[in-house]
Amino acid sequence: MKIEAFSSNLATLQELGKRLKAQRIAGNVTREALARKSGVSLSTIARMEAGQSVAIDGWLSVLRGLNLLVNVDMLVPEMQISPIDALQYGHIRQRASKRKEAKESSWKWGDEE
Known part of the structure; x- marks a missing residue:
């Protein structure tokens, strides 16, 4: 299954659990050996392989134990300042701004009443 933007948290956790188990088995690593290597119970x-909720630090430890931690870098890519932002702001933005609401125009076509 592909993880989509509309996938529920439960469905996403279950898919990640299946993938984790497949990676562990493909690497010929038992759960016990992975627990020792990663320092988690x-x-x-x-619970991870069953698709249940586990704290992020547990995931990071297990991914490190399977030599997959480098893939986490793709989850939230590092932002690069665009040349336009560099010219406009002179720095990296620190917060988002509120969107300005479009003002309703009083202008009308000639045939509108």
Whole structure:
């Protein structure tokens, strides 16, 4: 299954659990060995593979144990300042601004009443 923008959290966790299990098995690593290598409990790995909620630090430890931590870099890419922003702002923006609401114009076509 592909993880889509509209996938529920539960469906996403279940898919990640399946993928984690497949990676572990493909690497011929038992749950026990992965637990020792990553420093998390065996039950945490079982919960992850079952698609249950686990704290992010558990995920990071297990991904490190499977040599997959480098892939986390793709989750939230590092922002690069665009040349236009550099000219306009002179720095990297620190916060988002409120969107300005479009004002209703009093201008009308000649045939509108």
